Every structure is written in C-alpha cells, then in structure tokens.
Amino acid sequence: MRGMATGAVLALAMAAAPAAAQDSAQHWEQCANKDNAFTPDLQIGGCTALIQSGRETAANMATAFHNRGIAYGRKGEMDRAIPDFDQAIRLNPNDALAFYNRGIAYNRKGEADRAIQDYDQAIRLNPNYASAFYNRGTAYNRKGEADRAIQDFDQAIRLNPNHAGAFNNRGTAYSGKGQFDRAIQDYNQAIRLNPNHANAFNNRGAAYERKGEVDRAIQDYGQAIRLDPNQANAFNNRGIAYTKQRRLPQAIADFDAALRLDPKMAVALYGRGMAHRLAGNVAAGDADIAAALAIDPQVAGELARRGLTP
Numbered sequence: 633m634r635g636m637a638t639g640a641v642l643a644l645a646m647a648a649a650p651a652a653a654q655d656s657a658q659h660w661e662q663c664a665n666k667d668n669a670f671t672p673d674l675q676i677g678g679c680t681a682l683i684q685s686g687r688e689t690a691a692n693m694a695t696a697f698h699n700r701g702i703a704y705g706r707k708g709e710m711d712r713a714i715p716d717f718d719q720a721i722r723l724n725p726n727d728a729l730a731f732y733n734r735g736i737a738y739n740r741k742g743e744a745d746r747a748i749q750d751y752d753q754a755i756r757l758n759p760n761y762a763s764a765f766y767n768r769g770t771a772y773n774r775k776g777e778a779d780r781a782i783q784d785f786d787q788a789i790r791l792n793p794n795h796a797g798a799f800n801n802r803g804t805a806y807s808g809k810g811q812f813d814r815a816i817q818d819y820n821q822a823i824r825l826n827p828n829h830a831n832a833f834n835n836r837g838a839a840y841e842r843k844g845e846v847d848r849a850i851q852d853y854g855q856a857i858r859l860d861p862n863q864a865n866a867f868n869n870r871g872i873a874y875t876k877q878r879r880l881p882q883a884i885a886d887f888d889a890a891l892r893l894d895p896k897m898a899v900a901l902y903g904r905g906m907a908h909r910l911a912g913n914v915a916a917g918d919a920d921i922a923a924a925l926a927i928d929p930q931v932a933g934e935l936a937r938r939g940l941t942p
Contacts, residue, residue: 694723
C-alpha cells in the first residue's frame with residue numbers, strides 16, 4: 633500500500649488437499665492457487681466448492697474462506713473479501729495471516745483505523761511479523777501520525793534489514809516532519825537495496841526539491857520516469873521543478889505527460905496553468921487553473937507549500 637509505497641500484498645494460506653475425490657483435489661489446487669496460476673474467478677470457484685461441500689474440517693474451511701477472500705481482493709472487491717476473512721478468523725482466531733490480510737483489505741477501502749486494529753492483532757499473534765509492522769506504519773503515516781509510523785518502520789527494518797519499502801516509507805515519514813536530510817538517507821538506502829525503486833527516486837527528488845536543491849531533484853525525477861514511464865506523479869513533480877527554474881517548455885511538456893496518464897490530476901492542471909501564464913499564454917493558463925480548482929479547491933495551497941504561487 634509512497635508518494636508512499638503501498639507494497640501490501642495479500643498472502644495466501646496453504647492447506648494440504650484432503651484425500652478425497654479427484655474433483656476435490658482440483659478444487660484445492662484452484663483455491664490454493666500457487667503462483668497465481670488461476671484467475672481470481674477460478675480461485676473463487678474452487679474455494680466456494682470446498683466451502684459448500686460439507687466435507688472439510690474447520691481448519692480447511694478457514695483456509696478456503698481465507699483464500700477466497702484473497703481472490704476477491706485481487707479483483708478489488710474488498711466488501712466481499714472482508715466477510716471471508718471474518719469467517720476465516722472465526723474458524724481460526726489465532727491466524728495472524730488472516731488478520732494481516734483483512735487489515736490490507738480495510739486499508740484499501742481507506743479505513744485506516746480498522747486496518748490498524750487488524751495489524752495490531754497480527755503483531756500480537758506474531759511479534760516478528762515485519763510486514764505487519766510495515767503496513768501498520770504505512771497506515772499511521774497516511775493518518776498523519778508520523779512518529780508512530782517511524783516506530784513501526786524501525787521495527788520492520790530491525791526484523792528485515794533488506795526491506796527497501798520500509799526505508800522508503802520511513803523516508804516519507806521523516807520528510808513529512810520536515811527532516812529532509814534523514815529522509816534522503818532512508819531513500820538512499822532504499823535505492824541501494826533496490827536500484828529500480830522508482831518511488832524512492834521520486835520521493836528523494838521531492839526531498840531535494842524541498843531543500844532547494846532543484847537540479848538534484850530533477851535528476852531523481854528523471855530517473856523515476858525512466859524506471860516507471862507511467863508514473864504521473866514524477867512527471868508532475870519534475871514539471872513543478874522546471875517551473876521553479878522558469879524552464880517553461882519543459883515544464884509544460886511534463887505536465888502534459890502527467891495529464892495524459894491522469895487527466896483529473898488537479899495539481900498538474902494547476903501547475904500547467906501557472907507555467908502557461910508565466911510563458912505569456914494567460915488564457916490557456918486561466919483555463920487550466922479554473923479546471924484544477926473545479927476538481928480540488930485546495931490545490932493552490934498544495935503548490936504554494938512547494939513554493940509556487942500565481
């Protein structure tokens with residue numbers, strides 16, 4: 633679940649296929665869905681057949697509900713995933729993985745507090761659960777509780793020193809506190825661990841920009857774009873940096889690219905409007921700014937905090 637790296641991946645529970653009929657073995661193969669060999673619908677079908685068979689033990693039923701919840705999550709149907717995780721937890725209340733995955737589902741729905749409650753329980757059941765600390769830290773950071781987020785990222789890193797996502801997200805938390813040098817140190821480590829971490833380059837660029845090191849910021853935004861040409865945020869960020877330097881044709885080209893990827897990106901519309909106005913094209917600038925404000929009336933404040941005002 634930067635910006636912040638979401639990184640949250642629903643984790644499958646596994647159960648041995650019971651010694652039953654051939655169709656039952658096939659249903660277990662679909663429900664377990666090792667290596668995502670089956671589509672979510674086939675996985676759901678296999679798990680549902682097992683749940684409805686009346687032949688499974690409580691432990692296997694818990695696994696079937698759990699894995700069906702994961703399949704619904706893969707389809708983005710969190711309101712169907714969560715009741716399945718509920719059933720898995722009812723049948724096996726000591727399953728840290730089920731609490732963890734339900735937490736991910738709640739987080740994807742934007743219900744950070746309920747997600748945190750589930751991550752809490754996953755950690756109580758498994759105090760060495762690095763991914764649960766990481767995802768709880770991400771949820772705290774989205775709530776604006778940077779200090780609690782940093783504590784969780786510290787724990788995730790202690791348990792897994794090679795967790796590039798935890799370094800990246802801890803950097804984001806430090807950046808939110810205005811501690812840009814500490815943030816850059818964490819982004820550096822994330823990049824050392826994963827040289828293809830586009831978000832870490834983008835985030836490090838934002839930290840450099842906030843420090844006034846715009847040339848270094850542009851270099852990092854460029855690397856983020858090379859690694860992930862579909863990252864609208866990096867194009868937008870580089871467009872803002874170019875605008876600060878009054879490199880207006882480059883800025884407008886980057887805002888155009890961001891808007892091709894995300895036509896409703898208010899900050900890119902507003903930024904392009906400012907760049908057009910600075911270039912002397914007031915009509916185009918005013919049109920972009922009006923369109924941006926219609927999407928997000930607060931967007932001017934976001935750019936003002938980054939040093940750009942009309």
